[in-house]
Amino acid sequence: MVYLRLVWALAAKDLRTELRTKERISAMGAFAVLVGVLFNFAIDPTLVRAQDIAAGLIWMTIIFGGMLGMGRTFQLEEEDGALTGILQSPIPLDGLYLGKVLANTVLLGLVVGLVFFVFGLFFRLQVEGNVWALVGVVGLGLIGFVGVTTLFSAMASRTTMGESLLPVLVFPLLVPVIIYGVSGTARLFVGRPIAEVSGNLRMLGAFAIAATLVGAWLFRFVIEE
Amino acid sequence: MTTPAPAILEGLELVRQFGVQRAVDRVSLALVPGRVLGIFGPNGAGKTTLLKMLAGGLRITSGRLLVDGHPVEDLDRSWRRRIGVVSHQSFLYRHLTVTENLHFFGRLYGLRDLAVRIPERLDRVGLSDRAGEPVRSLSRGLRQRVALARALLHDPDVVLLDEPFTGLDAHAAEVLRGQLKILKDGSRAVVLVTHNLTDGFALSDEVVIQVRGRFAVRVDRDQVPNDFARYYRDVVEGAA
Amino acid sequence: MLGVLGILGVLLVHWMVFFWVPTEATMGVVQRIFYIHVPAAWVAFLAFGIVALCGGMYLWLGDDRLDMAAEAAAEGGMVFATIMITSGPLWGKIAWGTYWTWEPRLTLTLLLWFIYLGYFLVRRSTSNPEQGKKFSAVVGIVGVLDIPLIHISVSWLRSLHPQPVVIKPDGPSLDPAMLTTLMTGLLAFTILFFGLFLARYGVSQLRHAAEVRAAPAPVG
Numbered sequence: 001m002v003y004l005r006l007v008w009a010l011a012a013k014d015l016r017t018e019l020r021t022k023e024r025i026s027a028m029g030a031f032a033v034l035v036g037v038l039f040n041f042a043i044d045p046t047l048v049r050a051q052d053i054a055a056g057l058i059w060m061t062i063i064f065g066g067m068l069g070m071g072r073t074f075q076l077e078e079e080d081g082a083l084t085g086i087l088q089s090p091i092p093l094d095g096l097y098l099g100k101v102l103a104n105t106v107l108l109g110l111v112v113g114l115v116f117f118v119f120g121l122f123f124r125l126q127v128e129g130n131v132w133a134l135v136g137v138v139g140l141g142l143i144g145f146v147g148v149t150t151l152f153s154a155m156a157s158r159t160t161m162g163e164s165l166l167p168v169l170v171f172p173l174l175v176p177v178i179i180y181g182v183s184g185t186a187r188l189f190v191g192r193p194i195a196e197v198s199g200n201l202r203m204l205g206a207f208a209i210a211a212t213l214v215g216a217w218l219f220r221f222v223i224e225e
Numbered sequence: 226m227t228t229p230a231p232a233i234l235e236g237l238e239l240v241r242q243f244g245v246q247r248a249v250d251r252v253s254l255a256l257v258p259g260r261v262l263g264i265f266g267p268n269g270a271g272k273t274t275l276l277k278m279l280a281g282g283l284r285i286t287s288g289r290l291l292v293d294g295h296p297v298e299d300l301d302r303s304w305r306r307r308i309g310v311v312s313h314q315s316f317l318y319r320h321l322t323v324t325e326n327l328h329f330f331g332r333l334y335g336l337r338d339l340a341v342r343i344p345e346r347l348d349r350v351g352l353s354d355r356a357g358e359p360v361r362s363l364s365r366g367l368r369q370r371v372a373l374a375r376a377l378l379h380d381p382d383v384v385l386l387d388e389p390f391t392g393l394d395a396h397a398a399e400v401l402r403g404q405l406k407i408l409k410d411g412s413r414a415v416v417l418v419t420h421n422l423t424d425g426f427a428l429s430d431e432v433v434i435q436v437r438g439r440f441a442v443r444v445d446r447d448q449v450p451n452d453f454a455r456y457y458r459d460v461v462e463g464a465a
Numbered sequence: 466m467l468g469v470l471g472i473l474g475v476l477l478v479h480w481m482v483f484f485w486v487p488t489e490a491t492m493g494v495v496q497r498i499f500y501i502h503v504p505a506a507w508v509a510f511l512a513f514g515i516v517a518l519c520g521g522m523y524l525w526l527g528d529d530r531l532d533m534a535a536e537a538a539a540e541g542g543m544v545f546a547t548i549m550i551t552s553g554p555l556w557g558k559i560a561w562g563t564y565w566t567w568e569p570r571l572t573l574t575l576l577l578w579f580i581y582l583g584y585f586l587v588r589r590s591t592s593n594p595e596q597g598k599k600f601s602a603v604v605g606i607v608g609v610l611d612i613p614l615i616h617i618s619v620s621w622l623r624s625l626h627p628q629p630v631v632i633k634p635d636g637p638s639l640d641p642a643m644l645t646t647l648m649t650g651l652l653a654f655t656i657l658f659f660g661l662f663l664a665r666y667g668v669s670q671l672r673h674a675a676e677v678r679a680a681p682a683p684v685g
Contacts, residue, residue, distance in 0.1 A: 002335070009332040013318065013325075020320045020359075081314030085375075088282040089333040090305040148607070155600045159590040169583040169604065172576040173611045176618040183622070207614060214610060221524050221599050225283050244594050245676055 006091055010099025015106060017076060024069040028111045031065040036118040050123040055186035059141075059178060061115050066108050066145060067170075071163030073100055073153040083223075093223055094216035097150065101212060104146045112138060128191030137188065137197060140204035141181035147211030148173050154222045180204050230258050231294070233307065233382050233414050234279060239288035241274050248274040250438030251288070256383055256414035263429030263446075264418045267461055270435040272418045276387045279416065281305045306334055309381035313388040315372045319361035323352060323371050326360060327378060334379040346374045350404065366397025373404055383414045390421045398424075426453040436464040469660070475653045498556040500646050504654035505549040506574050510612075512542025512658060513577060516584070517609035520602030529673065532598045535605060536588070537665035541658050543581040549574045569619050576615055580608040 018024055039057055043050050050057075077083035086096060116138075119125060127134055149170050156165045184200035232255035241249040248271045256262065256279075264272050277283035278290070281297070281304070290297045292304045310316075317326050324343055331339045347353045350370040360368060369389065376384060386405075390398055405428055408415055419425040426432070432449050434442040434457060441464040450456050519535035522528075553571045554564040565571075584604045591597035 006332065009329060013321070013329050016325065017318060017320045076318070079319065080317055081312060082316050082318055084277070084282050084312070084314070085310070085316030085330065086333065088277075088280040088305055088308070088310055089330070090303045090335070091333050092302060151603070151607070155587060155603070158592075158596060159587060159600075160592065161586065161590045165583075165586060165590065168579065168586060172579045172583070172615075173607060175576060176611070176614045179618040179622050183625075203614075203618065210610065210614075214607065218603050218606060221603055225277075225593075225596075245679070 003092070003095060006095045007099045007102060010091075010096060011102035011106070014076065014100065014103035018103075018107060024072055025107060025110060028065045028069040028107075029114055031068055032061055032111055032115045033118050035061045035065065036115075036122045040122055051125060051189070054119060054123055054125050055182045055189060058115055058119050059182045059185065061119070062108075062112055062142075063145065063171075063174065063178070065111055065115070066149070067167055069107060069111070070104060070146070070149045070153050071156065071166050073104060073150055074157045078157070087223065087225070093220040096223065097154075097216050097219035098212070101143075101146050101150050101215070104150055105143055108142055108146060109139075112142060125189065127189055129188035129197075130194050133194050133197055133201070134185065134188045136201050137181060137184035137204060140201065140208045141177045143208040144177045144204060144211045145174060147208060147215045151215040151219055151222065154219065176203065176207050180207075232257050232291075233293060235291040235294075236279065237289045237291070239275070239278060239290065240286045241271070241278055241283065242286040247438050249278065252435075252438075252440055254433070254440075254443070256416060258382065258412045258414050260430040261409050261415040261417060261428050262431045262433060263425045264416060264433045264435055265420075265422065265425060265457055266435035266441075269437075271438040272435050273387055275435070276310075276385050276416065276418055279383075280308055280310045280385055282310075306379060307382045309376035309379065309384045311369075311372050311376045311384070311386045311389050313391040315360070315368045316375065317360045317368060317371060320359055322357050322359050323347065323363070324356045326371065327375055330375050331378055336379055342378065346378055350374045351400070364397075365392045366394060366400070369393060369397065369401065370404075373401070377408075381413065383416070384408060385416045385418075387418045388420065389417075390419055390424060402428075422454050422457055434460045434464075436461055439464075472657060472660075475657055498552055500650045502549060502552055502556065503570075503647065504650040505545045505552065506570055507651055508654045508658045509542050509546035509549060509574055509577060511655065512538045512545065512662075513581070513605070513609060513612070515662075516542065517605040520605035524599060524602050524606075529598075530670075532602070533666055533669040533673065534662075535602065537662050537669060539581060539584050539601075539605075540665055541661045543578065543585075544661070545654065545658065546574055546578040546581060550578055567619075567623070569616065569623060572619050573612070573616055577608075577612065580604065580612075584608075 039050075039061075043053075074083065077086065087093075149166065152166060152169045156163055156169065159165055180200040180203045184197045184204070187197050187200075234256040236252060236254050239249055239252045240247060250271070252271075252275060254262065264275070266272050274283065278285050281302070292300060292307070297304060316330075318329070321329070324347075327343045327346070328339055331343065336342060344353065344356070347356050350373060352367065352370055352374070355363065355367065360371065363371070373389075389401055389405075393401060402424060405415075405417070405424075409428060417425055417428060426446075426449075429446050432442070432444055432446055432453075433440050442460050515538040516535045519531045519538065523531035523535060550571065553568075553574075557566055558564050584601045587604055588597040588601040591600060
């Protein structure tokens with residue numbers, strides 16, 4: 001219980017700060033909308049229907065836009081050395097990781113909502129299948145994505161290459177999320193029954209759980225100095 | 226002579242290595258309640274590194290750190306609850322208010338009575354009227370007071386101060402001096418790392434001069450001549 | 466010594482590939498690259514397993530030698546992964562006219578190559594070398610856990626979209642001569658890898674000893 005409260009305190013601090021500065025959310029949000037606009041120009045409607053490739057476009061937008069925000073996960077702490085203050089406190093380090101994952105998931109969840117809204121609007125998309133299943137697919141994929149990227153973000157911020165290293169480290173690892181996430185999303189767009197995405201949900205769920213557990217365990221090796 | 230109280234925090238042959246460089250080289254020290262240990266030394270001597278190791282924020286390459294006689298490897302992270310740190314960095318979040326910052330760190334240290342504790346502590350450092358302001362609107366001197374309140378919020382037995390006078394104007398330095406005197410009269414173990422030889426020496430019970438990772442000198446204050454600046458220069462040049 | 470044995474083994478395999486093993490019925494002569502292709506991939510993945518294992522133990526025990534072993538294995542592994550993903554397209558061009566195909570083994574090795582890249586980038590770009598070692602160990606562990614998941618997901622995706630049979634799976638239906646050649650290839654490459662590994666590890670040890678000697682003596 002105390003542990004969960006700590007995780008929440010950490011996440012709340014990040015979210016509260018983000019609420020005041022709106023730095024990451026505006027960068028990710030603007031990215032999402034602009035990508036939607038660019039895709040509109042990039043897709044020739046005489047050759048391909050946007051609806052056919054929407055699932056893939058949406059996921060790529062989420063991943064790329066998410067990277068923008070996630071790279072800054074630990075930057076907030078660098079300014080006045082607050083991370084040192086946290087490391088010197090008695091909190092368990094996996095708690096710090098989970099707090100960051102929670103905050104990132106919430107932030108990215110907002111961005112995901114925006115992406116679906118924008119793409120739905122621009123490309124006249126409709127979800128014919130079960131909306132909750134879609135939420136499940138995207139939500140679980142999101143958690144897996146955030147779990148992996150938060151761990152590596154802590155690493156990247158301590159290298160000379162910084163944020164630009166993050167995609168190189170993370171993209172190969174996200175292949176399962178992309179595969180199951182996109183196919184699940186595409187199927188739900190065209191109204192396939194839940195049974196056809198249950199496998200996707202299972203795999204995404206497994207990935208999400210594995211990512212957060214492994215991340216929580218390995219985080220201490222990454223964050224300690 | 227009364228027997229000294231048992232050490233709360235003790236370091237034995239502490240070493241911190243970065244690659245093949247030794248920032249801290251076989252340092253031993255004992256922090257005893259009611260005593261102020263002043264650590265002086267030129268830039269790059271390893272003072273900050275040593276302090277970070279004592280605070281539990283930097284891993285020790287070799288040597289042992291003991292809390293109440295127990296090696297820290299045998300303990301979980303909770304021993305850090307007994308330590309409070311004031312650094313030249315404020316450790317604060319600029320976009321959060323003073324109260325929000327203290328609330329956050331209070332939670333990290335497992336404190337429950339924050340609604341009562343925080344206003345009381347802010348009052349002690351004279352910041353009650355600025356409690357609701359974001360930290361970025363405060364001057365450096367005021368931020369340092371918040372940092373001090375943060376460090377003492379959980380009533381630590383050991384207080385580590387790393388260059389606390391840095392960047393403070395005369396008034397702020399005076400306030401800090403006052404706060405440190407109050408600390409000194411308590412039952413805590415205090416470590417003060419500073420370039421400010423005058424204030425540092427005045428506040429110390431024990432004096433250490435660190436040069437290139439090692440303790441060149443470690444003596445009681447009354448064994449040091451009154452012209453501390455001169456003594457310090459001699460030691461540093463001698464160890465060069 | 467292992468290295469010499471390995472090279473001899475590789476030469477033997479090449480002879481077998483070009484002169485001895487019978488031609489595969491459906492794909493013809495080009496199929497022979499299979500005997501280089503598969504062993505290279507095998508070694509690349511074996512090496513990564515070693516990287517992850519040594520990396521994990523390094524995080525646990527802190528012994529620098531484990532880290533040196535992981536690095537040596539990683540360098541060898543990356544070499545073989547490179548061999549695999551460069552030979553793949555060559556074969557593909559000749560066999561079916563396309564340079565690239567998302568065949569599971571090739572895809573997986575390509576991703577593995579990038580994970581190796583991440584391993585080295587993270588090692589070399591930290592200001593504190595100790596951190597670099599820890600970070601790369603974490604990359605190894607996460608990689609080794611993720612690779613099975615990647616494999617499952619990629620295979621699943623391909624099962625949805627049947628593609629022309631790329632490489633006949635190396636199952637028991639292989640002609641005995643082919644099997645022998647394949648096994649020889651696996652053995653030869655593995656031996657060569659370990660030869661390289663030991664040589665590289667030896668270099669690391671020497672360098673480490675030199676660094677320790679060159680470090681400034683502690684004062685006093």
